Amino acid sequence: MSSSTATHSVALMYHAIGGAGAADAAQDPHYTVDATRFAAQLDALVRVAGGATCARDWLAAPRRAAVLTFDDGHASNHALAWPALCERGLRADFFVNPGKVGEAGLASWAALREMAASGMSIQSHGWNHRYFTELDDRALREDLRRSRLAIEDRVGAAVTLLAPPGGRMRADLPAVARECGYAHVLGSEPGLLDGADAARALPRMSVTAALDVATLEAWFEGRGIARARLRYGVLGLAKRTLGDRRYERLRERLLGAGDRAR
Numbered sequence: 001m002s003s004s005t006a007t008h009s010v011a012l013m014y015h016a017i018g019g020a021g022a023a024d025a026a027q028d029p030h031y032t033v034d035a036t037r038f039a040a041q042l043d044a045l046v047r048v049a050g051g052a053t054c055a056r057d058w059l060a061a062p063r064r065a066a067v068l069t070f071d072d073g074h075a076s077n078h079a080l081a082w083p084a085l086c087e088r089g090l091r092a093d094f095f096v097n098p099g100k101v102g103e104a105g106l107a108s109w110a111a112l113r114e115m116a117a118s119g120m121s122i123q124s125h126g127w128n129h130r131y132f133t134e135l136d137d138r139a140l141r142e143d144l145r146r147s148r149l150a151i152e153d154r155v156g157a158a159v160t161l162l163a164p165p166g167g168r169m170r171a172d173l174p175a176v177a178r179e180c181g182y183a184h185v186l187g188s189e190p191g192l193l194d195g196a197d198a199a200r201a202l203p204r205m206s207v208t209a210a211l212d213v214a215t216l217e218a219w220f221e222g223r224g225i226a227r228a229r230l231r232y233g234v235l236g237l238a239k240r241t242l243g244d245r246r247y248e249r250l251r252e253r254l255l256g257a258g259d260r261a262r
């Protein structure tokens with residue numbers, strides 16, 4: 001184990017990785033991290049945190065660490081992220097939608113099985129990316145059970161973690177998820193990973209295309225977290241005030257066409 005300068009644990013939330021062979025319409029440019037940048041970020045995690053692990057393994061033995069997660073199951077997770085992780089002996093959780101696996105731009109079941117066989121953790125991002133806040137109680141429970149069982153069936157490994165699509169969740173989601181066979185929920189609210197409390201969603205720091213290594217390293221010293229939380233709070237208020245659809249339109253206009261919320 002390399003030496004570590006990190007004073008805090010942080011879970012990172014990635015989406016697609018960009019680069020040769022990864023260009024496709026399913027990728028949101030705001031959340032697509034260039035492969036060269038991604039490699040530099042992994043090297044930084046090795047330097048400051050002594051490596052990186054997946055939430056599945058971290059929750060089994062919480063300690064100071066970097067936790068890597070990917071949402072949406074993009075094809076680039078298999079084509080670009082997975083080889084870069086293996087090269088460095090790192091692990092990550094991949095939160096996928098079983099109702100969408102195999103669609104253009106997304107990783108296939110065969111790809112996910114290959115990743116799982118190498119030690120990666122394949123977990124649930126809901127059935128087909130419908131926001132949980134749009135589902136009634138019965139539909140939510142069905143979505144949680146159905147997605148977990150489908151991934152377990154096709155990948156052949158236990159699914160214990162849930163990341164709600166778009167980070168949209170009701171306050172009792174961790175309790176409902178536990179009833180549906182999950183041990184933990186990973187949210188999209190920024191924060192430090194300061195424990196493995198199953199009663200609340202674990203915070204994750206969102207990695208966007210523009211993130212630089214200095215900012216990433218600062219998170220592991222607890223710097224820049226409050227700013228990210230403030231920004232998330234303001235955006236959340238805009239979502240609640242405008243409603244999801246009007247918020248997405250506003251965001252598109254501010255950030256550029258083709259930039260969709262994940």
Ligand SMILES: [Zn+2]
Pocket residue numbers: 071072125129165166262
């Ligand atoms: Zn998503």
